Ligand SMILES: Nc1ncnc2c1ncn2[C@@H]1O[C@H](COP(=O)(O)OP(=O)(O)OP(=O)(O)O)[C@@H](O)[C@H]1O
């Protein structure tokens with residue numbers, strides 16, 4: 001008998017429905033056609049054991065399985081359940097009506113239990129689009145798939161539950177999540193809040209500016225000064241994610257098999273890869289292509305702690321994605337693209353020894369060591385960082401203060417307001433939403449200085465020996481500072497503040 005079952009393949013972040021035809025005939029053998037990889041070819045062993053251990057069997061006949069479209073490579077073990085159901089029906093062990101109205105996915109253990117799959121959200125979105133009635137998948141992935149409304153999503157623990165469901169036994173119910181309500185509820189409670197950070201008012205101000213204009217930022221300070229603590233709190237002051245952004249980000253995490261309990265991610269992600277990370281883990285790729293850290297940070301923050309410790313070639317591969325806000329992975333037969341629009345926060349010690357050049361520091365570094373250390377970060381990546389700020393440890397009295405600092409929710413209100421001003425300003429310009437994205441043409445149009453500001457900037461550039469690349473960055477950051485005050489003109493005090501945020505351009509750092 002010939003039956004059709006449906007599965008799905010995920011490329012990049014989009015799914016394609018896969019039609020699986022199972023034909024059982026006289027003879028012997030297990031033949032798989034339609035570009036399956038080895039994991040799928042091995043499925044017969046898992047399916048045989050899983051069925052046997054649950055009172056069913058893999059028929060000793062000629063089983064031919066065709067996966068279509070044939071030109072699309074099918075990978076991984078997530079088709080076990082699709083094939084198993086197809087075989088059960090084709091060998092008349094179970095009788096199923098409406099089999100063609102479901103997408104079925106899951107990897108089988110030998111006892112018939114189910115292992116989680118990747119990309120459940122993308123698959124669910126596609127299934128809904130194509131008019132399927134339901135989606136049957138491992139219970140571990142049910143929450144991310146249930147985000148999709150208008151599709152019956154069934155989380156199952158083992159193959160027996162699936163059989164019972166199709167034969168009308170048991171009591172399997174679709175999972176229903178009120179996504180909208182959960183989405184708005186979690187927004188008010190950031191996991192890490194700026195109110196935990198004592199003192200550091202000037203750094204917080206600086207991070208507020210970075211958040212308001214979407215500016216990449218580097219924090220320079222000795223060990224223990226709170227750099228990591230501050231960076232972790234940046235997502236909490238960025239404007240709340242829109243539903244569209246939340247879906248995009250969740251999709252990527254779903255494809256990487258990294259969705260947490262929650263289902264829909266309503267908070268902006270914070271990713272902090274270790275400096276020993278490889279280029280593949282950072283930007284994505286591999287033989288089964290997977291999104292990297294820069295895509296997991298999509299719509300959120302990528303924190304590169306100890307920036308100079310990262311391998312130069314690893315930082316090099318981040319350049320393009322940082323510019324394009326997406327990353328393209330090319331293989332001989334296909335290319336896939338993952339979104340990667342994130343805010344970069346980097347941190348570094350002021351010297352390889354860890355401390356600012358001050359006589360009381362426990363370790364000091366020679367000028368040559370210093371030069372080598374800083375040269376590692378100069379160039380392409382640093383060119384994309386608008387704000388440099390020095391972080392000093394807070395004095396003991398501050399740390400022990402009882403008084404609570406301003407909460408992230410309060411700071412976020414000002415940030416969101418400044419973002420609204422920017423959205424209006426750039427309303428008619430494609431791909432331009434906030435100040436950090438301005439190119440030199442836009443800077444000349446939107447960052448016009450009066451004479452007083454201009455002469456201030458000129459004097460500062462000469463006196464502090466600021467490089468030419470600092471010029472555009474200062475203008476952009478000054479634009480954001482003005483926006484935070486809802487001031488249309490950029491005034492001298494905005495310029496004066498922006499000039500302070502170019503530590504690494506000054507003489508003695510990168511020269
Ligand atoms: N301003 C602060 N308010 C409250 N706690 C602070 C503050 N600064 C530092 N701390 C405390 O010190 C700890 C160390 O800070 P953190 O790890 O962020 O420092 P760091 O600059 O990242 O250091 P390293 O260079 O060693 O990574 C924090 O976990 C926090 O408990």
Ligand SMILES: [Mg+2]
Nearest residue numbers: 227228229305
């Ligand atoms: Mg740290």
